[in-house]
Amino acid sequence: MPKFLMNRWHGLHVTLLFTAAALFIGLLTIYQWMLGVVGFLILAFLLIYVLQARKAFERDLEKYIQTLSHRVNKAGEEAVTSLPIGIVLYDEEYQVQWANPFMMNYLPREFLGLPLNDVFEDISSPIRKGETETELTLSDRHYTIYIKHDERLLYFFDMTETKETQSLYEEEQTVIGLVYLDNFDEVTQGMDDQIRSSLMSHVTTSLNEWAEEHQILLRSISSDRFIAVMNKKALKQLEKTRFELLDYVRDVTGKEKVSITLSIGIGSGDSSLRELGSLAQSSLDLALGRGGDQVAIKETNGKVRFYGGKSNAMEKRTRVRARVISHALRDFVLESDQVIIMGHKNPDMDAIGAAIGVLKVAEVNNTDAYVVVDPNEINPDVKKLMEEVGDHEYLWSQFITPEEAFDDLTRHTLLVVVDTHKPSMVIEPRLVDAVDRVVVLDHHRRGEEFIKDPVLVYMEPYASSTAELVTELLEYQPHKLSMDELESTAMLAGIIVDTKSFAIRTGSRTFDAASFLKSHGADTTTVQRLLKEDIDQYVRRSHLIERATIYRDGMAVAKASEEEMYDQILIAQAADTLLTMNDVKGSFVLSKRSDGKVSISARSLGEVNVQLIMEALGGGGHLTNAATQLDSALDEAEERLKQAIDEYLEGGTEE
Secondary structure: OOOOHHHHHHHHHHHHHHHHHHHHHHHHHHHHHHHHHHHHHHHHHHHHHHOOOHHHHHHHHHHHHHHHHHHHHHHHHHHHHHEEEEEEEOOOOOOEEEHHHHHHOOOOOOOOOOEEEHHOOOOHHHHOOOOOOEEEEEOOOEEEEEEEEOOOOEEEEEEEHHHHHHHEEEOOOOOEOOOOOEEEEHHHHOOOHHHOOOOOOOHHHHHHHHHOOOOOOEEEEEEOOEEEEEHHHHHEEEHOOOOOOOHHHOOOOOOOOOOOEEEEEEOOOOOHHHHHHHHHHHHHHHHHHOOOOOEEEEEOOOOOEEEEEOOOOOOOHHHHHHHHHHHHHHHHHHOOEEEEEEEEEOOOHHHHHHHHHHHHHHHHOOOEEEOOOHHHHOOOOHHHHHHHHHHHHHOOOOOEEEHHHHOOOOEEEEEEEOOOOOHEEEEHHHHHHOEEEEEEOOOOOOOOOOOOOOOEEOOOOOOOHHHHHHHHHHHHHOOOOOHHHHHHHHHHHHHHHHHOOOOOOOHHHHHHHHHHHHHHOOOHHHHHHOOOOOOOHHHHHHHHHHEEEEOOEEEEEEEOOOOOOOOOHHHHHHHEEEEEOOOOOOOEEEOOOOOOOOOEEEOOOOOOOHHHHHHOOOEEEOEEEEEEEEEHHHHHHHHHHHHHHHHHHOOOOOO
């Protein structure tokens, strides 16, 4: 117990004894006054002693408090000057007023009066915003800064070790990848076993060297599939190289007169191994759905990044799959009381042609079917076709508006979505949510957005058009097919438009489908008549094309003037025309639209993957045919486009 507390305790006892003695002497004086006088004298002596003792106690207490205050002040001063915590005071003008010795390593010699931003980069911004905490890196050290606005005080806490520990934890997170040889079986069909083994040896050697270089555990799980286990650090290194393995394997095998391409699906994030495996499989499906020869990386938070995808997708569909899908579609149609067919907004020739083909599938299976078309969003490109349909009494009776389709829905309605797989792009998104069974037929590369839980999906990015896919499905319907001339011509027109008259994305199956339609009455002369354009449109397109310039590496960019507005069809046609010019590898046309947005159409002949460039701007499409819409000024859109082109030419893209 401290001395002053002990004195206080003893003083209390003395006071009680003194009081008791005074009472006793007072009583004694009544009976023996002489003894009382003596007692009072003794009591007076005791009183003097108590007073002196109290004064001594107060002197000791004051001395103790002074000593303790000095020690506390000294300890506070020591903390301010010696602890590894930075302290900075600033004034109303956000200028440095004072700093403790710890901060001297980061301050100029004459720091008083300097603006905070001159000493600590961009630190005044969070202060002005009223934030109470921010982060800053000083001399390779990471600091968390706590801001006390009332005192105009900054505390700097060194969090470098915590940051390094967190970084180490993230780098060591497990990542699972699935490597798939896209076209190994197709290109090696009919090969001699020795040549096939030699080709596989080249691929395996390349993969093993890649795995060893990046510290990846790689194991074969089938003849054309591998599993790769790595950490996040290795994944970051691979992303820096833009997955050069894709190009390397393609080049190495190309020397053997065949070209093997890879698709890699990767699952990454803070999750269990089982969930990472599911992410890897989902990523691989996404990469294959986009045409292969690329890498898809999916994080647990749903973010997806893509690399590669520079080569044209190889046709590898088999008739077996078309037959299986055709029979499955027939079963769903037979189980339904009606079929609703819907394409994307502002449907083009391919969407209308494919929809008419699905109508025929329902017709041969004796099921009512209707095509959803919004009369307020008729694409000028299909205006002539819709006029022909309007004159065809039977066919026109099967076209309905979105409102009519929504009102006529039943529990057993089957919805078939053609030429798109994104719910945000369909004519009436409410139909997708209202119907339990949805079938997706599309030829575009699969994007991250996809219709939820479809009962049947037939997506082939190798196909020229959705009309081609639907034509093959018609071939395998068990009942005898009878097609009207307008129906077969509309489907053929969809194929011709999407292939630019069989110039791009055309495989042997495309000609087979065209031959089938021709044998069922398709008229190529009628197709040409449906695709004719007005002279005014031609002149306007010419004005747009004459504004084109070559940006870099054969990339032609044409930007309309601020005063002009063009519809999507004319912009796309201008991009197609630019592609016919010498030395043009990719064409990009920008223009304002009536809704205020900037539309960009992109085209190529396959040497440039315009899909990746458009995806970097929030759009999508095919390797040779893509587009996007931007909510920005025309000049800003042009700068963003050129930046996306630069990133693509440097070797890859992210989403």
